[in-house]
Amino acid sequence: MFEIRVICPLGDADRISQALAAAFDTGPARQYPTRDGKRQRLYVTAEHRDSSTNPTHTESE
Structure with missing residues (x-):
């Protein structure tokens, strides 16, 4: 889990x-x-999607 801050x-x-x-x-x-x-x-708590929900994601990214 991580937080994203955007202005x-x-x-x-x-x-x-x-x-x-x-x-x-x-x-x-x-x-x-x-x-x-x-x-x-903006402050958004986020998590990386796993490969089952994001088929273009690879572990090397």
């Missing part, structure tokens, strides 16, 4: 959360504004 423009959080969920097994994204209030911080 993104306002309004992109949902699109980025969906892309991460497509690539990893994720929990819900926690969203917080940046200190300047111009961007959004």
Whole structure:
């Protein structure tokens, strides 16, 4: 298990959360504004998918 942190423009959080969920097994994204209030911080807990759910994944990656 690992955590991903993304700083993104306002309004992109949902699109980025969906892309991460497509690539990893994720929990819900926690969203917080940046200190300047111009961007959004996302924190997502994730796990690598095993080969049965992601056939293109190989152990050497």
